[in-house]
Amino acid sequence: MGDSERTNVIVVGAGASKEFELPTGAELTSIIQKDLDFAIDRFGHLSIGNGDWELKRAIEILSKETKVPINRYYGVAQQISRNMALAPSIDNYLDTHKENEYLVKVGKLAIANAIIKAERGSTLTIDDSNIYNRLDFSKTKNTWAAVFFKIIAAKRDYTSFVSALQNITFISFNYDRCIKQFFL
Template identity: 35%
Template sequence: MFRKKTLFILGAGASCELKLPSGEQLIPLITNFLQLSRNSFDLEGNKELIGYISDMHNNNYAGLSIDPATKAVYSPNQLIETVQFLRRALPQAISIDNFLDAHKSDKCLIFLGKLAIAFCILSAERQSALFKKETEQLTIKAETIKDTWYDKFFKMLNESVSTDNVDDIFSNISIISFNYDRCIEHFLYLSIMNYYKLEPEAAKIILSKLQLYHPYGQVGMMPWHKSGFAARFGGSDHIRAEQLLNHAAQIKTFTEREHDPAFVEQMQRAVMHAQTIVFLGFGFHPLNMELIRPKNSVVNNIFATGYRVSSANRIMLQQETRDWLSRDDRLPVHIYDLSCADFLRDFERPIRFG
């Protein structure tokens, strides 16, 4: 367990250790999915995308709109034009999040962007070490995660926690994940069942106590969530157009999340009350930092991975992080050029007991 209130803030680099794409790697996956053109009266390009669009048109799912309230219908020409723009411009973006925010008034672009994110992330979940087919038993094999930070994190969590007090395993932990995937919650679900010999329903009750936030949403809620569109990890074996729309509707842009002040306040309070903050695989993009900036802070230690980040940039990030919390140079900010797994192995005790 953790002695102090500890907040983990996860970026795409945290999921990379389970073979999911980084923010940079996600961009070509999205542009590869978004292939659409016209040959006479027929659409050409990615067969899966064409299939989804044709199915949506034939069944008029939500009027081809991510936002059912708008009932917007996008013509094939509008879709083609937007797809071609996305393919040209997206590779110049820092991340898909920043790109969607830059074009927040273009509803067709937002629709296609979310559709592509949902498809690519679900595909990545299915290729990860945590995925199980619908016909397979939900278990976890220790050897598949032994070289990842997930393995070390769970060992940090379960030390001195028995079956008698497992209900309190998350008592000093909260997580903000800027990732669309559900790797961390699915991993914890499988691990708690496996390690404590629990039935799924008992594990779900324990997981429901974890303070876990996805600022930009996720491709579906996990089964223990009490509201929202629930979807198994990796999605269905054959995702239909209606399902993909539901997955995509769970994704939020920066502007959409700003319009949800209650949720933003919950995240900011998690930052405000944390005594230790740990950034794993996080890019420190200003848009993301601003979204969770607290009104004040009691933190006394910050730890962060800076994998392949230059010394000069790490020094700058240290000061920017202090400024983010309106704190002076006395606040320790530890940023090291290490993978998430190596970082937790090297800093386990300072993080848990420091």
């Protein structure tokens, strides 16, 4: 880490955001299963069931923009929901069904919706009442990112610290934006 001439690549594995109160891959499949738990009544109308209203609205917008009947999207939403309990991951499930563009679109909407909701509740959220628009680092002091930051900052003046940061590239296997939020 200390060699400023070397470019450092940090690979962040799936689940590294758990410390920031974001879901693991297994938890994400459970969230998506619940969020897509829509039901169609005998008249063809949507019953929200356990589903998520924001996700329902996003699917309605998708239907209007693509001019695809809403029931086609609700049908794949039900399919995803029913199968999440046995899916190794949402990524794996979407890859298995990549030929079904409707399913993939709904799956990606469900991922984005779940991550956005989780980010709002994470330790990296900036409270709207925070007039300085700054993170509360006391909530993250024991995370891997804080430890990594301390290692980078140790025994460096500001200029060499910034130089060290410029030589780091992150490769992340996480959907969320924790790394960017923490380091920026």
